[in-house]
Amino acid sequence: MIDRLLAETTARVARLVAGTHIASATALDDGRQRVYVANHTSHLDFVLLWACLPTRARRVTRPVAARDYWARGAVRRYVAERVFDAVLIDRRPAAGCPPAGPAAVERMLEALGDRRSLILFPEGTRGSADGMGAFRSGLYHLCAARPGLEVVPVHLANLNRILPRGEFLPVPMLSRVTFGLPIRLGAGESRDAFLERARRAVEELAS
Amino acid sequence: MTLLRDPAFLGLSGAILGFLVLATAVARVLRWRVRTPGETIANLNARIDAWWVMCAVFTIALLTGGAGSYLLFGLMSLLALREFVTLADTGRGDHRALFWAFFVVTPLQYVLVALKAYGLFSIMIPVYAFLFITVRVVLAGQTDRFLARAAQINWGLMVCVYCLSYAPALLTLEGPGLHGQGARLLLFLVLVTQFSDVFQYVCGKLFGRHPIAPTISPNKTWEGFAGGVAAAVLFGAGIWWVTPFSPAQAALLALAAALMGFVGGLVLSAVKRDRGVKDFGTTIAGHGGMLDRIDSLTFAAPVFFQLTRYLVGG
Numbered sequence: 001m002i003d004r005l006l007a008e009t010t011a012r013v014a015r016l017v018a019g020t021h022i023a024s025a026t027a028l029d030d031g032r033q034r035v036y037v038a039n040h041t042s043h044l045d046f047v048l049l050w051a052c053l054p055t056r057a058r059r060v061t062r063p064v065a066a067r068d069y070w071a072r073g074a075v076r077r078y079v080a081e082r083v084f085d086a087v088l089i090d091r092r093p094a095a096g097c098p099p100a101g102p103a104a105v106e107r108m109l110e111a112l113g114d115r116r117s118l119i120l121f122p123e124g125t126r127g128s129a130d131g132m133g134a135f136r137s138g139l140y141h142l143c144a145a146r147p148g149l150e151v152v153p154v155h156l157a158n159l160n161r162i163l164p165r166g167e168f169l170p171v172p173m174l175s176r177v178t179f180g181l182p183i184r185l186g187a188g189e190s191r192d193a194f195l196e197r198a199r200r201a202v203e204e205l206a207s
Numbered sequence: 208m209t210l211l212r213d214p215a216f217l218g219l220s221g222a223i224l225g226f227l228v229l230a231t232a233v234a235r236v237l238r239w240r241v242r243t244p245g246e247t248i249a250n251l252n253a254r255i256d257a258w259w260v261m262c263a264v265f266t267i268a269l270l271t272g273g274a275g276s277y278l279l280f281g282l283m284s285l286l287a288l289r290e291f292v293t294l295a296d297t298g299r300g301d302h303r304a305l306f307w308a309f310f311v312v313t314p315l316q317y318v319l320v321a322l323k324a325y326g327l328f329s330i331m332i333p334v335y336a337f338l339f340i341t342v343r344v345v346l347a348g349q350t351d352r353f354l355a356r357a358a359q360i361n362w363g364l365m366v367c368v369y370c371l372s373y374a375p376a377l378l379t380l381e382g383p384g385l386h387g388q389g390a391r392l393l394l395f396l397v398l399v400t401q402f403s404d405v406f407q408y409v410c411g412k413l414f415g416r417h418p419i420a421p422t423i424s425p426n427k428t429w430e431g432f433a434g435g436v437a438a439a440v441l442f443g444a445g446i447w448w449v450t451p452f453s454p455a456q457a458a459l460l461a462l463a464a465a466l467m468g469f470v471g472g473l474v475l476s477a478v479k480r481d482r483g484v485k486d487f488g489t490t491i492a493g494h495g496g497m498l499d500r501i502d503s504l505t506f507a508a509p510v511f512f513q514l515t516r517y518l519v520g521g
Contacts, residue, residue, distance in 0.1 A: 171305040
């Protein structure tokens with residue numbers, strides 16, 4: 001209850017500080033399962049993307065976050081797991097362990113279930129404002145395992161100026177969240193082609 | 208709530224209410240009569256609807272006495288500064304300086320105004336904040352475009368916070384001719400500058416032929432300028448009775464406010480042109496951002512305040 005309230009409050013405050021202008025090419029409140037993929041430049045990203053979803057979609061949408069970062073320390077862990085109900089996945093395996101990829105995809109599929117949606121930052125880490133990095137393959141494996149899953153490209157603008165990497169206090173600035181038209185993994189589409197197409201779909205929303 | 212027993216305030220509020228009703232009626236009839244209402248008529252309706260909200264908020268703030276007005280203008284400063292900084296060319300190294308500008312300098316300025324500390328609020332930003340922000344930027348260690356970045360943050364603070372804070376500072380004026388009439392002066396300034404803006408817009412749309420500054424704003428014309436300033440001066444002289452001044456003095460103050468308001472609009476249009484945007488934001492439907500609405504007020508307020516202060520001998 002308190003966790004839910006904290007999440008809603010954080011979302012409201014984030015939208016207020018970031019004076020977010022939302023542009024959406026699609027209706028998102030039809031209860032369909034989706035994966036929202038966005039560029040990643042700030043800790044605010046998942047909070048704001050989540051805050052900008054229609055209420056119905058927000059209730060079922062969980063962010064995917066890196067365990068090595070968000071499980072470190074009691075506060076971060078609480079914020080990630082309890083407040084935002086994040087799906088924590090391993091980015092890189094410790095030396096000598098099997099690769100983390102398949103386990104991470106497994107975790108995401110489990111989290112999706114038959115009614116949840118996910119927020120995913122396929123660059124894998126916070127990049128710079130200038131350009132997006134390549135998408136990691138997790139998104140492809142997720143879509144391959146769940147044919148027909150809708151991938152909604154989302155572009156987040158200016159959030160890196162509101163809360164840049166390494167800062168803990170935000171500065172008010174106007175931001176823009178743009179939802180693009182959903183894409184799906186095509187039949188026989190190769191991994192690299194699909195990942196590049198998804199990346200470009202996000203990038204194109206920037207202008 | 209003494210304003211509620213002030214006949215001048217009530218009379219003027221009634222007149223504004225009448226004016227709003229009339230404007231709303233005209234805009235609605237236009238939308239109804241014109242077979243295919245274009246963008247101008249849709250925008251006119253949106254603008255007038257927003258005026259209702261702005262008038263209501265401003266009236267409520269005035270009625271609360273000082274506190275509400277300082278709070279309202281403080282929030283307007285924050286919104287304006289946010290729009291300005293979004294467009295400014297700031298970099299990674301400016302984050303901490305910006306944090307100070309938003310969360311320390313801006314509130315402090317309005318606290319000093321509320322404390323009626325003229326000696327401090329008139330120099331805090333141009334002297335102390337100017338030096339502090341510049342030093343804070345340099346300490347971040349980012350040297351590329353250093354001068355441009357530091358200058359832009361300081362400019363934003365001057366226009367969005369320092370200049371605008373002179374409007375509610377009118378509430379702090381005391382002098383032989385003033386008996387708690389600060390709220391009336393603030394009302395006079397805001398009405399005259401906004402009246403000038405509205406008539407510039409209306410005269411420009413109706414009669415505008417000759418652009419006054421074609422490279423800066425094609426919408427600003429000599430006809431609009433003349434109509435707006437003339438209307439503001441007549442209006443200011445007509446409501447001299449809300450001020451402690453004679454009709455001639457009120458007309459001169461209105462002229463100063465309208466002229467400063469015009470150049471303020473011109474300067475902020477140049478900023479928008481420079482950054483390649485049409486509006487500063489989307490806060491006020493039909494008008495654009497906060498800074499689009501108060502651009503004239505930021506330039507008019509300090510000059511109007513100083514002239515008034517001189518006239519009342521405070």
